[in-house]
Each structure stands twice: as C-alpha cells, then as structure tokens.
Amino acid sequence: MKEIFALLDFGGYIALLMWGVHMVQSGVQRAFGAELGVWMGRALGRPNRAFLAGAAITAAIQSSTATGLMITSFAAGGLVALVPALAAMLGANVGTTLIVQLLSFKLTALAPALILLGVWLFRAHESGRRRDLGRVFIGLGLLLLSLHELVALFSPIQDAPLLKTILQALSDSPMTGLILAALLTWAAHSSVAIVVLIISLANHHYMDPQLTYALVLGANLGTAINPVLEGAGGNKDPASKRLPLGNLGTRVAGCIVGMLLLPWIPGLMSWFTDDAARAAANFHTFFNLAVAAVFMPLLKPYSRLLSRQLPRRSDPDDPGKPLYLDESAHEVPAVALGNAAREALRLSDMLQSILGTARQALISNSAQSINHARYISNAVNRLDQLITTYLARLDQDNLSKNDTRRLNEILAFSTNMAHAAAISVSGLLTHTSKLRKQGWILQSDEQDEIGKVMDRLIRNQRQAAALFVAEDVKTARFLAFEKDYFRDLEAGAAERHIRKIKSGQLDSADQGSLYLEILRDVRTINSYLVSAAAYPILAKHDELLPNRVRDQGN
Structure with a gap:
C-alpha cells in the first residue's frame, strides 16, 4: 500500500511540474504572443538573426515546440525560406536550455513569493498583460515547488531495491535509457520538465553519469518528435514536413554522435564542475550548442537535400482544400x-x-x-x-x-x-x-x-x-x-x-x-x-x- 501511495505522489508531482511549465508557456503566449510572432517574422530573414530570434523567443516562452509552430506557420506560407527556418529551430533548441540552467540552481525558497505575486497580479487585474504575467509567476512557483517535493519524495526511496534494480538495468543499457527519455518527453510535450527531472535524479546520485547524459540525449530527441507527428495538420503535401523532419534529423545526428562519445563525456564534463546536477544542465546546453555549431554552416546543402527528398505537391484543382489550418498550432493561439x-x-x-x-x-x-x-x-x-x-x-x-x-x-x-x-x-x-x-x-x-x-x-x-x-x-x-x-x-x-x-x-x-x-x-x-x-x-x-x-x- 505504501508503494502505491508513493507512486501516486510521484505522478502528482510530475503533473504539477508539467502544469507549472504549461502555465508559464500559456501566460507568456497570452501576454506577448502577437508581438513575439511579429518579431519572429521580421527576424527570419537571415540565418544568423533567425538563430538568435529562435533562442530568445524560446527562452521567453520556454517551449521549443511553440516556437517551432510559429516558424512552421511562416514557412508553410512561403514567407520564410527553409534555411533561416532551420536556423531558427537550432536557436530554439538552444533557448530551451536556458531555463534548465536557471532551474538547476536551488531556487526553491522563491516558490512561495512567486506564487503570492502571481495570485495578486491575477486577482487584482482584469484581462490583460498584467493578469497574464500573474499566470507566469504562478507557473514558475508551482514548477519550483514540484521540484522541491520530488526531491523530498526521492530521499526515502534512495536505497529502495526496486529503484536500484531499474537504474542498474538502464545503466547497463544507455540506449534503452535514451529511448525511454525520448518517449517520456514526447508524452509530456516538454523537454524542460523531463530534463529538470533528470537533473533532480542526478543531484541525488541515483544513477551513474553515463546514464544521466544518455537520458538528456533522449529528452532532446523526444522534443523533436511531436512536430513531426502533429505538425501541418491534415496537410499531405510532403513539403510541409521539411522543417519538422529537418529538425528531427539534426537531433538524431547529434544523439548518434553523443552515444558514440558517451564513455568520454563524463570526464569532459568534470572539467567544468563536480556537481552532478550542474554537469547534467551543462551537458544539455553544450549538446545543443554543438549541434547548432555543426549544422549552421551546412544548412544550405541540408535544405537542398530536404527539398529534393520532400518535393512540394500542389493541387490547383482543389481550391476547397485548406492550406494554413494547422491543427498543432492550437497550442499557440496567436499562430492559430x-x-x-x-x-x-x-x-x-x-x-x-x-x-x-x-x-x-x-x-x-x-x-x-x-x-x-x-x-x-x-x-x-x-x-x-x-x-x-x-x-x-x-x-x-x-x-x-x-x-x-x-x-x-x-x-x-x-x-x-x-x-x-x-x-x-x-x-x-x-x-x-x-x-x-x-x-x-x-x-x-x-x-x-x-x-x-x-x-x-x-x-x-x-x-x-x-x-x-x-x-x-x-x-x-x-x-x-x-x-x-x-x-x-x-x-x-x-x-x-x-x-x-x-x-x-x-x-x-x-x-x-x-x-x-x-x-x-x-x-x-x-x-x-x-x-x-x-x-x-x-x-x-x-x-x-x-x-x-x-x-x-x-
């Protein structure tokens, strides 16, 4: 019976963590969604500017998926070329690591103050930007509070035989850990929540460094799956899949290289810090920076390859077919x-x-x-x-x-x-x-x-x-x-x-x-x-x- 209650507590705190991330995302989108979309549209002219814009907007809304929907919306209508769109997605993947870096510090003491400020803004103001910012502060507070409770939950089970058995099995098979983390991230629709959970486990030394970094790689892979499965709605034009598949391709290539270098990564990360949680957060950031550094010079030939493999299919005889009603854009009202x-x-x-x-x-x-x-x-x-x-x-x-x-x-x-x-x-x-x-x-x-x-x-x-x-x-x-x-x-x-x-x-x-x-x-x-x-x-x-x-x- 005690184990069942422990599982319920674990599921509840994970749900609270995901809800906190959702509140931050929805609050920022409601407060600045239109302005962010306009700014993104103006910045998608050159690859370098598109990269910086993708990183900045994702750092603000804490969701590379939401940023990807904005970029896909512009790309689907031919308003932006594939090269700057791919550059913006590389920037978005880097931007989503910034909030992980912030949360890797021990900020639990700020949770009550953030929730109090958020509730006051939400209750004291009518519909508008200040009320939406209240949602953001409440979400941040809930996010920090859930992390604190997860840490407290893990402490009593640190020596549990079942946990040791599971983590030992994953340690013997890092590829299984990568796949598991990718599936969890796909299901949660948030790499932030999963990476923060991995950092929390690493902070208590529940798993060896190699498994930690394999799980981080899996979280980076999983966040690129949703746009491929859900993007472009019912659009059957192969060209609509260029951007999400191109982004997934960069993730897959990075994960393959990362798994090949996995035995040497713990030693490399120890140069920067001996703290396991900080090392996991740093690896998450370094991985995305490395992928961006490798692919930015290759975006032109990469985009030509995608265009050749996914040619545009037009049907001029069917004017009643929607071109822009992307179902996945419902997550971002301004884009929808x-x-x-x-x-x-x-x-x-x-x-x-x-x-x-x-x-x-x-x-x-x-x-x-x-x-x-x-x-x-x-x-x-x-x-x-x-x-x-x-x-x-x-x-x-x-x-x-x-x-x-x-x-x-x-x-x-x-x-x-x-x-x-x-x-x-x-x-x-x-x-x-x-x-x-x-x-x-x-x-x-x-x-x-x-x-x-x-x-x-x-x-x-x-x-x-x-x-x-x-x-x-x-x-x-x-x-x-x-x-x-x-x-x-x-x-x-x-x-x-x-x-x-x-x-x-x-x-x-x-x-x-x-x-x-x-x-x-x-x-x-x-x-x-x-x-x-x-x-x-x-x-x-x-x-x-x-x-x-x-x-x-x-």
Whole structure:
C-alpha cells in the first residue's frame, strides 16, 4: 500500500511540474504572443538573426515546440525560406536550455513569493498583460515547488531495491535509457520538465553519469518528435514536413554522435564542475550548442537535400482544400488565429474570381466559366465551415481579450465572404442564365451601368480584404457609406422601371424586373462586404449607431 501511495505522489508531482511549465508557456503566449510572432517574422530573414530570434523567443516562452509552430506557420506560407527556418529551430533548441540552467540552481525558497505575486497580479487585474504575467509567476512557483517535493519524495526511496534494480538495468543499457527519455518527453510535450527531472535524479546520485547524459540525449530527441507527428495538420503535401523532419534529423545526428562519445563525456564534463546536477544542465546546453555549431554552416546543402527528398505537391484543382489550418498550432493561439486569417483571405480571393466571372457573363451574355464559378463557390462554403470548426476548437482560456476580438473578426469576415459568394452564384449567375434562356440582351445603357456597378463592387471587395489585414477607420467609414450608393442605385432603377410600365412599355416589364433583381443582389453582396470588414472596425471605435429607427422620445 505504501508503494502505491508513493507512486501516486510521484505522478502528482510530475503533473504539477508539467502544469507549472504549461502555465508559464500559456501566460507568456497570452501576454506577448502577437508581438513575439511579429518579431519572429521580421527576424527570419537571415540565418544568423533567425538563430538568435529562435533562442530568445524560446527562452521567453520556454517551449521549443511553440516556437517551432510559429516558424512552421511562416514557412508553410512561403514567407520564410527553409534555411533561416532551420536556423531558427537550432536557436530554439538552444533557448530551451536556458531555463534548465536557471532551474538547476536551488531556487526553491522563491516558490512561495512567486506564487503570492502571481495570485495578486491575477486577482487584482482584469484581462490583460498584467493578469497574464500573474499566470507566469504562478507557473514558475508551482514548477519550483514540484521540484522541491520530488526531491523530498526521492530521499526515502534512495536505497529502495526496486529503484536500484531499474537504474542498474538502464545503466547497463544507455540506449534503452535514451529511448525511454525520448518517449517520456514526447508524452509530456516538454523537454524542460523531463530534463529538470533528470537533473533532480542526478543531484541525488541515483544513477551513474553515463546514464544521466544518455537520458538528456533522449529528452532532446523526444522534443523533436511531436512536430513531426502533429505538425501541418491534415496537410499531405510532403513539403510541409521539411522543417519538422529537418529538425528531427539534426537531433538524431547529434544523439548518434553523443552515444558514440558517451564513455568520454563524463570526464569532459568534470572539467567544468563536480556537481552532478550542474554537469547534467551543462551537458544539455553544450549538446545543443554543438549541434547548432555543426549544422549552421551546412544548412544550405541540408535544405537542398530536404527539398529534393520532400518535393512540394500542389493541387490547383482543389481550391476547397485548406492550406494554413494547422491543427498543432492550437497550442499557440496567436499562430492559430494567424493561420485562420490567412485562410479567410483565400475566401476573399475566390470571391473576387466569382465576381469577375459574373461581370463578364452579365455584360457579354456569355456562359463561359459559370460552372467553374459554381465550383469555386462550393469550395468557399467548405472552407468557411473548416475555418469555423478550426476556431471553435481553440481553448478559450488561453485567449486574451485581443485574441477573442480577432477570432470574432475572422469569423465575421469568413461567414460574410461565404454568403457573398453564395449570392453571387445563386443570384447573379442564375440571372445571367435566365437572360440567355429568354434571349434577352441588356440595353446599352444598362450594360454600361452594370459594368460600372460590378467594377465598384469588385473594388469594395478588395477594400474589404485590405481592411481585414490592416485596420483603418477612415477606409472602413468610406466602405460603410458605399451602402448608400447601392441603395440609391436600386431605388433609381426601380423608379425608371415604374415609369416605363406607366408609359405603356409592358413588353419590357419582365426584363426590367430581372434587371432590378440583379441590382438587388449586387446591393446584398455589397452589404456582406461591409459587414465582413467595415462594421467590426467601426464597432470597435464606437462609430456605429445601435439602431437606425429614430427614438420616439426625441
């Protein structure tokens, strides 16, 4: 029974350690996620800068996996070349060792103060950066507290026969220890937690130095497995695996060399310190620095090898296939929202193609490309549903106030673009089919008017896409006022149609009614464009009236 309680205590403290790491990661991501992503994007121009950026950001968020998701997001869209992306991953692997170095010192006495400060920041402030920093301090405190309790738990079992048997078996087979540490790191999604646990065991001399360093190698290998298995979501393009497989390749090569040199590593590390815990932390750092030093000069030929073995596979005939909805990016809300926004912009591009087809069909009475426009509309509808599902699976607790606002903006943009595409096909293109079946041709003045109207509608569509990317109140206000133009246009056409009927031109009544329906659909599409991009910005700046109906009290 005592052994069972000891196992439960051990599992609980390991869970507390992992939860502390998670709170630090989520707190930093909520507080600085967007800024870190922007900074990373700017730094991924040259390999040296990318290496330093990867190290700095990973040291801040304490997760090379999270940093890798940011880098993969840029690389997947072609915004960064493979060489600087690989350099940034090498830097991320170095950055994750810095927190291990810090935790290798005895900082347990700081745990209560950190938790107290974190709880005060979290409770005393509303949603914002200070509240998120409270999560960071609470996480650090829990992390240190769990380490202290693990040390206390290990003390009574130091001489336990079972522990000695297990560690002796692993000491006789360091490769087994490496594989075990890799599996634990993969399961924990955190090399920091596993390496800190290894350091704690080494501090009490529960295992010989060779086994300690083999376990550290395994933790470094395990942290590179998750991006390969979970990265790129359902993307079957081999090119999407270049970065995670390239990072795994550097880890595997480093571990092979490390295992070959394992008999001599304890002697080398003893030059720096006789403390087993410090030696393990130092080896973790030296290993990643050595791998980076070896591969940085080789990144160009290495990237060419990866590109040759994993060629890009494109499928232009399937526009409804998502390109950026990476499921693994849910761990980093800022990256996930960026992916969804980029996918939503594809809807805008596809809507522009449909509107261009509708314009040509209305003016020339041509049936060309109408079936293709319907195909594109179906793709828009599928992508809209995928974007909605992707955003719905985000953990709301990890979203800051700005993240929640951006999520709602993306949903509004995506939904309205899908509605506009549906009206373009079911309305405008259906009307062109009716014109052709009836043998009707729009009059010259109507053709000129519809050409100008469609050009204006396409211009508004482009402005809506621009507003979605870069917020501008003046442009949003201008786009909102466009509703008046299309409303007046429809009203003027309706008045002309009535005058023709009153004057006895009954033979053109049906065709005139159809022309009114075309203008009505154009006005509806424009309204969706305004709702997609202009209204969210104007609402944010309190420039929208709550109701168009006049207050009876005035």
